[in-house]
Every structure is written in C-alpha cells, then in structure tokens.
Amino acid sequence: MNDAELQRAATALERIGLVLGALYASGMGEVDQGVKVERLSCCGFSNTEIASILGTTPNTVNVALHRVRKAKRSSRSKK
Numbered sequence: 001m002n003d004a005e006l007q008r009a010a011t012a013l014e015r016i017g018l019v020l021g022a023l024y025a026s027g028m029g030e031v032d033q034g035v036k037v038e039r040l041s042c043c044g045f046s047n048t049e050i051a052s053i054l055g056t057t058p059n060t061v062n063v064a065l066h067r068v069r070k071a072k073r074s075s076r077s078k079k
Contacts (some may be wrong), residue, residue, distance in 0.1 A: 021045055021053045037064040 001009075020047065027035050033054065040050045047061040054061075 034064045040067045
C-alpha cells in the first residue's frame, strides 16, 4: 500500500467511527446531552468529534464535560 491509499483508508476508518458514534448517541434516545457527551468521551472520541456527532460546538462539549466532572466531585464529597 502506498501513502495515498493508507491516507484514504485512515480517513474512511475515521468516518466509520463517527458514524458509529452517531448511531450510539441516537440509540440513547432522549437522554440528557451531558450524558451522551460523557459516554462518547469514555468511548475515546475527542471533543471535536463529539461535537460533530451531536451537532454542537466543541465548546459546548467542554462545558458539558466540566459539569459532569463537577457533579461527580460534588457527589463524592457528600459521602
């Protein structure tokens, strides 16, 4: 395989990953967007990829992840 073929294959795999992420997110139904963001992040998607999957901005994803982490810290400190 030459470099051009490898690049096309890598691009195709990235697109397949985004499609699978979108299917995963849509399969969650009416779950809160913050939960979707957290689960996609746990699956290894970057903030930019998550934003693309959910049709939002990377900054919105950053804020959602921050809120999730803050809520988890808060619930741990109450125990």
